[in-house]
Amino acid sequence: MSSFVMPTSSRFNGYASPAAVSTVGLRKSYGDKTVLDGIDLLIPAGSVFALLGPNGAGKTTVVKILSTLITADGGQIQVAGHDPAVDPQAVRGAIGVTGQFSAVDGLITGEENMLLMADLHHLSKREGRRVAAELLERFDLVEAAKKPASTYSGGMKRRLDIAMTLVGSPRIIFLDEPTTGLDPRSRHNMWQIIRELVSDGVTVFLTTQYLEEADELADRIAVLNDGRIAAQGTAEELKRLIPGGHVRLRFTDPAAYRSAASALRETTRDDEALSLQIPSDGSQRELRSLLDWLDSAGIEADELTVHTPDLDDVFFALTGSNQPNRNQEAVR
Ligand SMILES: Nc1ncnc2c1ncn2[C@@H]1O[C@H](COP(=O)(O)OP(=O)(O)O)[C@@H](O)[C@H]1O
Numbered sequence: 001m002s003s004f005v006m007p008t009s010s011r012f013n014g015y016a017s018p019a020a021v022s023t024v025g026l027r028k029s030y031g032d033k034t035v036l037d038g039i040d041l042l043i044p045a046g047s048v049f050a051l052l053g054p055n056g057a058g059k060t061t062v063v064k065i066l067s068t069l070i071t072a073d074g075g076q077i078q079v080a081g082h083d084p085a086v087d088p089q090a091v092r093g094a095i096g097v098t099g100q101f102s103a104v105d106g107l108i109t110g111e112e113n114m115l116l117m118a119d120l121h122h123l124s125k126r127e128g129r130r131v132a133a134e135l136l137e138r139f140d141l142v143e144a145a146k147k148p149a150s151t152y153s154g155g156m157k158r159r160l161d162i163a164m165t166l167v168g169s170p171r172i173i174f175l176d177e178p179t180t181g182l183d184p185r186s187r188h189n190m191w192q193i194i195r196e197l198v199s200d201g202v203t204v205f206l207t208t209q210y211l212e213e214a215d216e217l218a219d220r221i222a223v224l225n226d227g228r229i230a231a232q233g234t235a236e237e238l239k240r241l242i243p244g245g246h247v248r249l250r251f252t253d254p255a256a257y258r259s260a261a262s263a264l265r266e267t268t269r270d271d272e273a274l275s276l277q278i279p280s281d282g283s284q285r286e287l288r289s290l291l292d293w294l295d296s297a298g299i300e301a302d303e304l305t306v307h308t309p310d311l312d313d314v315f316f317a318l319t320g321s322n323q324p325n326r327n328q329e330a331v332r
């Protein structure tokens, strides 16, 4: 698959924000297995960036390199104005990382975890207590603060983990799959937390396997596949990379299906499912003319669904994975 890199989003045109993170030609192999095969990323300060890819794509490897946990084999990297290979301490001072594997110590309480972080950041006892209390409050952990963290739910542990990361007031936060394994409610809570971080001016670099999450949160998305960035841009830009939407008509009466199929041009037929796909932008005007036409021809479809291209389509078109979960909206 050819690599396609979108130009910088219009949102960041004009006086471009300084890059919080950038990489050019980032490479990493384990033995003879190439995991990252030349990755170019540009993440403006104060934005949310989503690195999207299936399991094993190399997302965590990118996060580990950018957060100085491992070193790259090649390429230029800049995080908060520093090269992690040259000045890892400066990078560490500017970032916070919440990994797939939590830093939370289950044996001690949420509050003790927070105070430990405050100590690590050399805050005074008084300042540490103030910051811990404020963050526990902000992340809705006041009631749980005196209980061992091992008793927390998955969502609470993630919240504590992010709260601990914020003790050091990082300017850039790496969130490696922050919602994997969370129930829908905790996931939405996490999305809210991430949005609030950004409104405070923090740059968020998140990885996810969920297209919906990238679409919800990210200013820019890069699709990682086979060690390369298959596409990069805003959700809207990515959606424009693939063919447009369609309307799907489904019939139960074979005769109605056949007459519609022979009368409508430019349709894709599925004779087995008795369904027709008609290219459409999904606009009210196009839908109305289709419905008018069906009425006037005396044809009644049993179901009409509108499909506008979404990130699933982009993702699956770019990564060549299996059939996507179609996000269809029934209009009738
Ligand atoms: N320490 C390691 N040694 C060997 N292979 C590794 C190591 N870490 C990761 N890999 C391999 O690199 C690839 C990418 O892994 P990873 O970055 O964890 O992917 P993701 O986070 O997207 O699921 C996988 O094939 C994984 O098996």
Ligand SMILES: [Mg+2]
Pocket (backbone or CB within 6 Å): 059, 060, 061, 100, 176, 177
């Ligand atoms: Mg990972």
